[in-house]
Amino acid sequence: MGTFYYLANEGFGLNFNILETNLINLAILIGLLLFYGRKFISNLLTERRSKIEAEITNAEQRAQTAAAALAEAQQKLAQAQTEAEQIRQNALSRAQTVKESILAQGKVEVEKLQVTASQELTTETTKVIAQIKEQIVALALNKAESQLKGSLNDSVQTKLIERSVAQLGGRS
Known part of the structure; x- marks a missing residue:
């Protein structure tokens, strides 16, 4: 607390007393860390680097596999679109043929109906x-x-009979 009070009253300053600032302890600690921790940290970093490299290689392989799958899917899509267009063209052709056939049959039936109606x-x-x-x-x-x-009486009837017999070749 005294140091804080001192800094607050006097302003900011540096303490050059080695024993008070623990510079020796810090130097020893950093030296030990560098001497013993170098192998550990180096192994840790090497291991981490290997894992990262493996992940990058794995990601590149997955990207290549995905690109190949995409190319194959695009090829299949193009093929499916071509087949769909062929099917559509065939359907249109068949529809036109059926339409013409139905119209021809209709004309024949109309002609038959006209002939039948006329008869x-x-x-x-x-x-x-x-x-x-x-x-x-x-x-x-x-x-x-x-x-x-x-109008037919006996005398007219007799005359009619005689005339008919005369025409048939009887008496004249």
Whole structure:
């Protein structure tokens, strides 16, 4: 405490008393440390250096392995992209072929439907015309029969029969 008080009152100063400052003890301690500790520290530093060198070598090997793996992965990626592009091109080609095939089939089916519809229309038209003819004949027969019943008497009927027989080659 006295030294602290002395420094505080007098300012900063150096103490040149060897015994008070323990310079001899410090010199002996440093000498012993250098003499006995040199081998220990040198072994410790050599060991540490070997470990660091081994770690650096190991890290370099891992970096080389990672670089090789990266190059292989990039090659596989490029190959996969090429295959994907080929698959996409094949799919587009197949889609175009299928589209054209479907369109061609659709045209053929439309043509078949048109032909079938035309045939059915012709058939239905023929049936309708035949039915109309039958109805006209039936109406004409009914009208002729009704006119004949009203205007046909015995004398007209006899004349009609004689004329028909004469036309067939009978008496003239």
